[in-house]
Amino acid sequence: MSNLNIEEIYKVFNSLHEAEGCKQSAEVLFNSVLNQFNSFEVANQQNLLNFIAEEYSFFSGINGGFDKIQNIANTMLASDNLGNQTTALAVLTKVWLQIPLEGKEDKYKEFINMLFTKANDPNLVPHLRNMYSQCLHEINCVKPNSLNLPPQKLMEAANSNNVPSSFSQIAYETAGKSDELKDFLDKRFWSMSPLESVSFSPAFSPNYPAPPNDPLLLFNAISNGKVTKDTALSLIINPFSQFGTANTIYGFKSQYEFDGSTLFTPFDNDETIANKVSLLAHRISTIENTPILAKFTEKTTSPAIISSVFNLASRFPPNDIFNFYRRYYEKTESYDEQWIALFNQLDASTQDTLRCFLVSYPSRRSAAIALLSGQSGKVPISCIESLTKSDIKILEHFSRVCPSIIANKVHAKLLEFGAVKENTQTSSGFLSKPQLLSISSCVVETNSATKTKVLLDLLPTQSSLESPLYGACFRISCGNIFDHDESYVLPIIKGSCQIRFEMMPVRIESGQVVVTCEFTNEEGVPCSFTVGKINVEAHDLLSPSAADFKTAWSEGEESLAILNAKFQTVLAAMNKTVIGRSCEREEGRIQAVLQTPTGNNVAVVAVASGNQTVIHFRAPSMQLLTMIDEFVHKLEKQQ
Known part of the structure; x- marks a missing residue:
């Protein structure tokens, strides 16, 4: 027989309760719905499935009907459509309430466990979680003692849910009045609806003769210290709280201090999050x-x-402010406006301390404003390039406190922004100078795959500098080895000095990088010179690895080097390298796992062999094997 169309199906459902009764067989109606179910609009799917559940007694004689309804409902329950989920949940509950449990005990137990688990799932929307617990309550009312959920377990779930649930009502109906239930109701009184509070009467009566969840009553209760932190938390998180309830608690932020891990939910909007942050510890x-x-x-x-x-x-204390800058400043350049506003809210002593940190970031506008707003003019000249037209007052202030070093840069900026009328710039660009400082010692050390430290000791090329170098900005090129150029700033140089750079290596190869210096002389003229070149060896870019030696040794290709030097002699040389910093030592033997900037592991084993030292090493490529071979033979030449 052909399927009924959608209009005919609705007419049959409407006729079920008419005086003439239904003239269509249950099987034809049932199959017409199920056979065309996927072609119906979503609203019709929800309506028809609910009709079948409501009139399940009419369809109960159909062979396999329960399983078919259950399969469709489970499919809808797994969808992302909230309407489908609520409809499917209601349908499953209605059907289970109308069928005998004989022979279906295991499936019924699975259904009850599913309802209980979902009602406690914090990743579900609060409305749906509440509905899962309501379905359990309905089942308990129709089929008492069939849930097999101990009252203790129900109360634990009620306490762990900050959204309304029916767990406490089920526990009350199952075990009656208890001290645990009383404690729960006292704590949750403010976040219960009047209907919920009535369901526990007369065994429990409210503390106040007024409807719970009322902002005015809540304000008076908090003022009198009658609302605990847990109760306040349940009100804030509860999506069904009366309008204005949460805002009432926000007004008492000094009275409550919450834990961020419990205060927020996946469903908070931006405004709610901003309000909740005000309740957190500073x-x-x-x-x-x-x-x-x-x-x-x-x-x-x-x-x-x-x-x-x-x-x-x-509102952080000074130590936390310093840590906040240290951990987040470098990676949030796009937040410069927020950093500027934060800096301006700090006290003078904290600002002065932070300037010592910000001097390493002269190209950041927020750092430039912080440095140039201080009382000392000894700041990187490159800061000036970071400023915009809105920073004219900062430039004018800086020109007053230290006019000698702004002759070119600051005046050019003021001219560009129209703050001055005459161009009195003495020269364009940097005045090239002969080498004033040279590199006396250099240390290149890589401690992780993302950080290589370069430490340089500089000495004047003559016996001393003729005049101080102001706002000296040293730059080191990245070459093909590092991620980008790096800079280091010293406010003033009068003689020898030490500078350091932190670079991110990107490949393992030897190369050369150039160090230059830009500074301002006493006349305010920007000058520059080349400090020198640094040879970076490939092995300088290796760092200690946390990988297991056995695992690293099982990968890649193996090679061997025999050094004509005693083990202790080679070991003394290795102690000055990354191998010495990361090796495991035994008598006459050491082993180490090293890491390249690209994340590959290199395993090295050195073993004493009479007057010689045998070094085994493994690496994932011939290039790395060749590099390690050159490295270990250089150790031999150093003896």
Whole structure:
């Protein structure tokens, strides 16, 4: 027989309760719905499935009907459509309430466990979680004692849910009045609806003769210290709280201090998050331990969360402020406006200390403004390039406190922005100078795959400098070895000095990098000179690896080198290298696992053999094997 169309199906359902009764067989109606189910619109799917559940007694005689309904409902329950999920949940509950459990005990137990698990799932929307617990309550009312959920387990679930649930009502109906239930109701009184509070009467009566969840009553109760932190938390998180309830608690931020891991939910909007942040402890650990705040450096973070983090940071104690800058400043250049606002809110002593940190970032506008707003003129001349037209007052201030070093850069900026009328710039670009400082010693050390330190000791090429170098900015080129050029700034140089760079290696090869210096002389003229060149060996870019030696030794190709030097002599040379910093030592033997900038592992074993030393090494490529071979033979030549 052909299927009924959608209009005919609705007419048959409407006729089920008419005086004439239904003139269509249950099987034809049931199959017409199921055979065309996927072709129906979503609203019709939900309506028809609900009709079948409501009139299940009419369809109960169909062979396999229960399993077919269950399969369709489970499919809808797994969809992303909230309407489908709520419909499917209601349908499954209605059907289970109408069928005998004989022979279906295992499936019924699985259904009850599914309802209980989903009702406690924090990743579900609160409305759906509440509905899962309501279905359990309905089942308990129709089929008492069939849930097999101990009251203790129900109360644990009720306490762990900050959204309304029916667990406490089920526990009350199952085990009656208890001290645990009383404690729960006292704590949750403020976040219960009037209907919920009535369901426990007369065994439990409210503390106040007024409907719970009322902002005015709540304000008076908090003022009198009658609302605990746990109760306040349940009100803030509860999506069904009355309008204005959460805002009432936000007004008592000094009275409550919450943990970020429990305060936020996956369903908070930006405004809610901003309000909740105000309730957190004013410590950097708050950001680190709260996942939604710890991700504020990501590009997809909303402006409201970013502002909330910086507002929280503005109330940090000095030590936490310094840590906040150290951990997040370098990787949040796009947040310069927020960094500027934060710096301006700090006290003078904290600002002075932070300038010592910010001097390493002269190209950042926020650092430039912080440095140039200080009382000392000894700042990197490159800061001036970071400023915009909105920073004219900073430039004018800087020209007053230290006019000798702004003759070219500052005046050019003021001219560009129209702050001065005459061009009094004495020269364009940098005045080239002969080498004033030379490299007396150089240390290149890589401690991780992402960080190579270059430490240079500089001496004047003559017995002394004729005049100080102001705002000296040293730059080291990246060549083909490092990710980008790096700079290091010294406010003033009068003689010998030490500079250091931190670079990110990108490949393992030998190369040469150039160090230059830009500075301003006493007449305010910007000058530059080449300090010298540094030879970076490939092995300088190897770093200690956390990989297991056995695993590293099982990968790649093996090679062998025999050095005509005693083991102790070779070991003394290795101790000055990355091998010595990371090796495991035994009598007459050492082993180490090293890492390249690209993440490959190199395993090295050195063994004493009479007056010789045998070195085995493994690497994933011939290039690395050749590089290690050259490295170990250089150790032999150093003796």
